[in-house]
Amino acid sequence: MNTLSNLAHRDIETVIHPFTNLSAHRNVGPLVIEEARGIYIYDNEGKEYIEGMSGLWCSSLGYGNSELVEVAAEQMQKLSFTHLFGHKTHDSAIALSEKLKELVPCDASKVLFCGSGSEANDMQVKLTWYYNNARGKPEKKKIIARIDGYHGVSVAAGSLTGLPPVHAEFDLPIDNILHTSSPHYYHHARDGETEAEFTDRLVDDLEELINREGAETIAAFIAEPVLGAGGVVPPPEGYFPKISALLRKYDIRMISDEVICGFGRTGNWFGAQTHDYLPDSVSMAKAITSAYFPLGAITIEEDMYQAMLVQSEKLGGFAHGFTYTGHPVGTAVALKTLEIYERDGIIAHAAEMSKIFKSRLDALADHELVGDVRYSGMVGAIELVADKKTRRAFDPKQLVGMNMVSNAQNHGLISRAMGDAVSLCPPLTIKEDELNELFDRYEKALNETTQHVTKQGLRAAI
Numbered sequence: 001m002n003t004l005s006n007l008a009h010r011d012i013e014t015v016i017h018p019f020t021n022l023s024a025h026r027n028v029g030p031l032v033i034e035e036a037r038g039i040y041i042y043d044n045e046g047k048e049y050i051e052g053m054s055g056l057w058c059s060s061l062g063y064g065n066s067e068l069v070e071v072a073a074e075q076m077q078k079l080s081f082t083h084l085f086g087h088k089t090h091d092s093a094i095a096l097s098e099k100l101k102e103l104v105p106c107d108a109s110k111v112l113f114c115g116s117g118s119e120a121n122d123m124q125v126k127l128t129w130y131y132n133n134a135r136g137k138p139e140k141k142k143i144i145a146r147i148d149g150y151h152g153v154s155v156a157a158g159s160l161t162g163l164p165p166v167h168a169e170f171d172l173p174i175d176n177i178l179h180t181s182s183p184h185y186y187h188h189a190r191d192g193e194t195e196a197e198f199t200d201r202l203v204d205d206l207e208e209l210i211n212r213e214g215a216e217t218i219a220a221f222i223a224e225p226v227l228g229a230g231g232v233v234p235p236p237e238g239y240f241p242k243i244s245a246l247l248r249k250y251d252i253r254m255i256s257d258e259v260i261c262g263f264g265r266t267g268n269w270f271g272a273q274t275h276d277y278l279p280d281s282v283s284m285a286k287a288i289t290s291a292y293f294p295l296g297a298i299t300i301e302e303d304m305y306q307a308m309l310v311q312s313e314k315l316g317g318f319a320h321g322f323t324y325t326g327h328p329v330g331t332a333v334a335l336k337t338l339e340i341y342e343r344d345g346i347i348a349h350a351a352e353m354s355k356i357f358k359s360r361l362d363a364l365a366d367h368e369l370v371g372d373v374r375y376s377g378m379v380g381a382i383e384l385v386a387d388k389k390t391r392r393a394f395d396p397k398q399l400v401g402m403n404m405v406s407n408a409q410n411h412g413l414i415s416r417a418m419g420d421a422v423s424l425c426p427p428l429t430i431k432e433d434e435l436n437e438l439f440d441r442y443e444k445a446l447n448e449t450t451q452h453v454t455k456q457g458l459r460a461a462i
């Protein structure tokens with residue numbers, strides 16, 4: 001047995017893989033990743049791949065960044081752990097909170113740390129409830145998320161997620177979570193409807209939901225600036241300014257889930273800046289440490305903080321927090337990550353590279369298999385369709401998107417299929433020649449998928 005099959009066998013018999021068909025995994029086996037440098041990852045047979053997805057939309061500074069490695073090692077030597085419970089603190093938690101308050105696109109009073117994006121959104125749900133209890137509005141508890149949104153998988157965050165597979169058989173969503181219309185123009189626009197008209201319809205849908213449920217029962221609205229796992233979908237024209245005005249009218253807290261878009265992905269520090277709105281709070285994770293250490297965070301606005309003070313006095317304390325809330329290695333790595341973003345002009349570099357990203361994606365718009373091309377900054381996707389004219393999708397069972405991802409993998413490119421939307425989200429540090437190489441591989445994969453579709457007759461209507 002060679003190393004791969006030995007590892008594959010051990011993996012199959014011991015490891016549960018998230019978002020994987022566990023039954024297919026028994027036959028397919030794992031891709032064993034062994035090391036990584038810059039924008040490249042290497043498997044245990046030495047094959048090189050461009051990490052076109054930054055892992056899971058997170059490794060924005062690429063791999064093997066020695067400054068981040070050193071800061072983590074130094075912090076582990078100096079103080080591998082301390083927590084923030086019961087009045088304790090440490091310098092990098094304070095400095096990181098100060099820095100985040102400066103950067104976020106909202107009026108943040110305080111920062112509350114956690115370990116992941118799901119935990120961040122879970123805390124948003126809990127704190128919204130806690131806040132409305134404190135201000136004497138115990139009936140104001142429902143939280144509106146969107147169909148096609150992704151906010152994580154834990155019980156509350158998974159409920160916010162608006163993708164059916166995340167709910168199915170897990171008994172989700174829980175009570176008090178509602179979903180409004182998806183902002184996916186390509187999928188949901190009516191014949192002849194302009195983007196602006198589509199936006200107006202979504203705003204009407206939201207207002208109708210609020211009125212149907214009673215505004216006095218609606219506490220918060222959560223949205224990703226750009227739908228990520230829902231297929232990389234930037235908002236339709238004028239969407240967020242109109243949605244935020246509606247939320248203000250009904251005293252509904254607006255949460256921007258910046259877990260993917262935060263820290264430069266869309267060409268500005270936060271997606272809310274690119275897509276023109278001012279949330280009450282943001283959820284962050286992933287690129288906050290460029291995925292060198294698990295860390296998440298949310299911002300707390302002043303009136304919520306005041307309510308938390310009242311609750312603390314009444315209840316004897318703020319009874320929430322994780323062992324790893326503000327883990328010192330995570331906060332030290334995050335501080336260094338933010339320093340690198342600023343010092344090395346990473347956000348401006350990403351904005352510059354996004355011009356190439358955009359033009360290479362736009363060039364695929366006329367391709368016979370490509371129904372739609374979508375992007376915001378350095379995150380984008382093409383959507384493969386059976387009929388370009390009518391937007392008819394392939395039968396999901398034909399796994400056309402997966403076929404392209406697998407062709408790309410053969411050519412040394414990691415991409416990701418969400419249905420038949422095949423996405424890219426490369427490290428923000430990617431250079432011009434690397435980005436062009438990435439697209440050359442992506443195009444090869446697309447052309448092979450076109451041949452596959454033709455050969456197998458997959459475009460026939462079902």
Ligand SMILES: Cc1ncc(COP(=O)(O)O)c(C=O)c1O
Nearest residue numbers: 116117118150151152228259260
């Ligand atoms: C927008 C968004 N929010 C939340 C999450 C959940 O983050 P995590 O996987 O760290 O729990 C994700 C993960 O991809 C995400 O894309």
